[in-house]
Amino acid sequence: MKVIGVVGLPASGKGEFAKIAGEQGVPVVVMGDLIRAAVNDAGMPPTDLNMGAMANKLRDKKGMDAIAQLCIPAIERQSAPIVLVDGIRGDAEIRLFKKYFPDFVLIAIESSFTTRLSRLSSRGRSDDITTEASLRARDERELGWGLGAALSQADYRIPNDGDLAVFTSQVKSMLRELRNCP
Secondary structure, three states: OEEEEEEOOOOOOHHHHHHHHHHOOOOEEEHHHHHHHHHHHOOOOOOHHHHHHHHHHHHHHHOOOHHHHHHHHHHHOOOOOEEEEEEEOOHHHHHHHHHHOOOOEEEEEEOOHHHHHHHHHHHOOOOOOOOHHHHHHHHHHHHHOOHHHHHHOOOEEEEOOOOHHHHHHHHHHHHHHHHHOO
8 A cells, every 4th residue: 555645834735635635536544633533532622722732742642653653543444555644744753654654655735834824814724823923833833843854855745835726736647646656
């Protein structure tokens, strides 16, 4: 099984990539869903602050690859030849995925701060933030988890500051390419 990981700063387009992949028949495991479930199980509202605190708590308890550890069983349950993991946040997660899945491929989605802030302001999720200071703080928190190191290890990069149709076309093309690679 080939596992494709998607990495990027908040609101860069990881979720959109995953949505397109899902529409193409690729099973998707969303790392953030595991954190949202833990927040819900703890009886906390799914705010950015609570999501970040839970992610930190899990990492403090089980290591920097804690969220990836939670994903492995969900990935292994898939019977498809390709599975997408949405929301990688650190290099420790990449090391774990490569250990379990030798054909692991990492794709970075790149988007400007201004574009990402605009997306967050209009997206409507309970954990979204809408100020420059909040986004800078979230970027800093996620970079502290090893996101910068993860971004630097990407096998492929897709820019996502423009038209959604162009991004969609690039994602579909990349998925076709990855399906045809051994």
